[in-house]
Amino acid sequence: MAEKAVLRIYRYNPEVDQNPFYREYEVPLDEVQTLLDALFFVQERLDPTLSFRFFCRAAVCGSCAVKVNGVSRLACKTRFRDLVEASGGRPITVEPLNFLKPVKDLVVDHDAAFENLKTLKTWCEPKEPIPEREYRIPPEEVKKYERPTNCILCFACYGNCEAVMDDPKYAGPFAFSRVYRYAVDSRVKDEHKREMVKNALEAGDVWSCVQCQKCIYVCPKGVRPAEDIQNVRGIAAEMGFRDYPGVRKLQHFVDWVYATGQINRLALPEEVYGVDPTPLINKFREKGAEVWEVPKPLPGLLEFRDLILEVMKEKKPHLDIDFHHVRRIDKRVEEVFKADVCTRITEKFEEQKSDFFSRFWKKLGEFFGAS
Amino acid sequence: MKQVGFYQGCCFQGPDAHMFDMLKKVFADLGVDIKLVERTTCCGGNTIDEANKFLVYSINARNIALAEAEGLDLLVSCNTCYMVLAKTKHALDNDPQLREEINKLLAEEGLEYKGTAKIWHILPYLVEEVGVDTIRKKVKRPLKGWKVATYYGCHIKYPKEVAVVDSENPSGLEELVEALGAEPVKDYEGKDACCGYHAYYTNKPVALKKVVRAPEGAKKAGAEMLVTPCPLCFKAQDIYQDMVENAPRVPSVYLPELLAYALGYDPKEAGLAYHIIPVDKVTVNAPASS
Structure with a gap:
């Protein structure tokens, strides 16, 4: 008999369901590679009413992020067998990402988070004068923002963010990786950098980050938002935004x-x-x-x-x-x-001093003893 | 006796100076001599990173080099210190240029970062090096009937390259709690939530919402207290929980304190007498059978 695993999937259609519920589906391991395959298996063979979002199937478009056993993951990049092994025979729970408006089943509405991002103005307003030919960027500069540039806006970090959980204003880890990315880009003009950083502080609430490092853990593209956030905070202080x-x-x-x-x-x-x-x-x-x-x-x-x-x-x-x-x-x-703070030096001096005196008394004693 | 270098960081200052003596005694009882590595300094608390990441690498390369100069591994009792030191090790071990740059600076003090010292966090050290069975055998006052919620804290779970436990299914604390005779409560709401410590001085309202999340969940699951291997999570749950109105006031215990008490120490020696949220289970004259 084929090996099977149970998917426990969050179901909710606001047009007909009063409340969300969970439904379990059995998926044969040898017919699927990734979690996305497993979702297709459910939709094609077991329950055509299941909705989920996907597009490229290659961890490039960022559409298929879902919450798996509490952790944000790209369904297309998650090996199904790994999940089965880690869950030790228990059903694998698949839910929509946290903190985003549910649309149907695993599909969420990203708009609110996108709007937040837009208010930060994380884009390139070029420095004047604009060169006639292409910009030349030295490799050392690219090194600085290579990683944040890999963000695919999948919202995995957003869905596991401790600051988003407790601060509705907080723009989200990915948003500050973008702020950092443009704040260290030599093509962006200084006034715009300043405006972006100010937005990160005020509209984005960058000081709400708790530095739990979960965003680094869940990012499927190796972006390190918690560390980019540290940089944004430092840059803000350097720009003179100090009253925090x-x-x-x-x-x-x-x-x-x-x-x-x-x-x-x-x-x-x-x-x-x-x-x-x-x-x-x-x-x-x-x-x-x-x-x-x-x-x-x-x-x-x-x-x-x-x-x-x-x-x-x-x-x-x-x-x-x-x-x-x-x-x-x-x-x-x-x-x-x-x-x-120089105590150690003083101590050393005292030691030498007492050493000197003890030698002195010893010599004196020897002298008198001898005479 | 097995010897290991000990990194104290900023954990044993203010009202917590006694915790180092307790830790040293507990480890000695378990057959480990923890030798304080002199001249080590604050790791930067994952905060100086905001001012200058290179400085954080430098001071922590120095901290590690001081242990290496004595031929010792480095044992760390704080999740955040552990993470910052381990991130530094990870960076220097993988970037020869960075390492060379920093070693030039350390040379002035006659130090060199070699990468030979292992950075240990106390949780895996207790489980793997000391051993759960050794600990079980040393228990003089079994914590029979105590229901203890296990709380790992974040910086030994994430990021992955420095994690000392399985990030999504951590273990070790439950085994230790069981070895002390208590009943671990593992699954409760808020077990993965941040303790709020690092947000207290950056956004207090956010921090105070976080502080009560694990205590509330633990209480609902029937636990009488929380145990954590991180002195900062412990401080957040002890001091800041007291500042939250209608907080569940579930006591939080720092793992070595729980060990000390089970090994027969009196509540003062164990540090349990100094909590802001009193640990009700502790009785001053509780007998320690031998």
Whole structure:
């Protein structure tokens, strides 16, 4: 008998069904290669009323993205046998992508997400003057946006996005990969880059990303939206869009890590939101926990500081160290530990000093002992 | 005793300094000497990446090189530190030019990134290197009747090239929870949801919606607490859950704390006494049979 697997498919026809429901179909493994084949098998042999979207069958058009056991996938690029093996005999659940308006069964309406993308204006408004011949782009530049250029607008990332889930304004991971892609393209004029980045911040809510990395995991084309989002945030800070909690958080990280080798989690509420952390600290103290208000400076700090400065000299950061802030941090460290960041050097000196004195007393003792 | 280098990151500061002592003792009890790799610094928390990715690669190549200089692998107890260090390793191991560039910078401190150290996250280290059976044998206070929801967190599941568990069907936590005598609750709504930690200082309303998602699902599934191998997920579920109105207030426990308690430590030693959302199951004078 042929090996079979069960597909549990989401069914919903808003014109006749009051509520969505699931229907199970048995698909023989040896008659299908991909999940898309399996959907065709159902439609052609078992149930002609099933609707799903497809076109190229070769992971180029991005039409056939669906949710499989909770994870966005391109049906045409998903080996059916792999799904069967991973599901360990349980039915494979196929549903429409999350967060998009259902049309019928597995078909969703992409329009709202497309409209969001359009408001960001992620396209090339060329720098003037436009050259008479073609643009010449050096390979190093192409390297920067090779990956985001591969996006096929399948909305797989959108359907698994934690920020889309909780922020209806959020434009979606793919949208910010596009912003990044055009923001580092030398053909695009600066004013347009600025407008795009501003749109990413305001209309797109780029600071809502939680950095869960799911978009990187589900992208069928190897785009890395979570990392492109980090770049967009940095570029925004560099352009001067700084009045965001996220930029203050970033400044905290850059300054504290330079100053002490670590962040200071208890200083974050104050530096980002202007909130006094004392009530929280007290809660821990009441329970008897020892609380360090400033992290202990790490040994090797001065060498580490040198490294940071060397790196920043070679590759300019999107956000510079605020040395006024660093001096305030140094002062705080000195107050708490009654020592400066050069403590290690001081310690060494003390060691040598005591060594010197002990040798001195020893010599003196020898001298008097001898006499 | 087996020795492994330990990367502390920023996890054991503020009110959590005691957690490092606990971790060191727990691992010693399990036959592993965790040796703090001195001079290592913050990994950048997946945040400095926004300012300068190359800087993140540099400081983490340095962190790894410090372990390599001592001939040690690097054990990491935080999902995010793990991911950032592992991404750096992945980048440097696959890009000789980047590696050379960074090694030039590290040379000044007499360091070199060689790529010889393995980056371990505590979850696979406990399961594969220590072994679930070893842990089971060391249990002095079985957590009988405890219903514990397992929560993995994101950065050991995604992205795929650094994942330490099956991204869609993770395992290991359930086996450990079972070994401690408790009953794992694996399938619940919100088990894959983000804990919200990293959004707290970028978009607080979004973070606070996230924070309660796993606790709510766990409660509905009958769990009495959550256990996570990530100190940041733990902090989000403990501190931020307390800030959400009508939160389910399901206590969250950091995996080594649960181990410590089952190994017979008192609640203070285990760290369980310092939670904002109290771990009701813990009793101060609970007997530890030997």
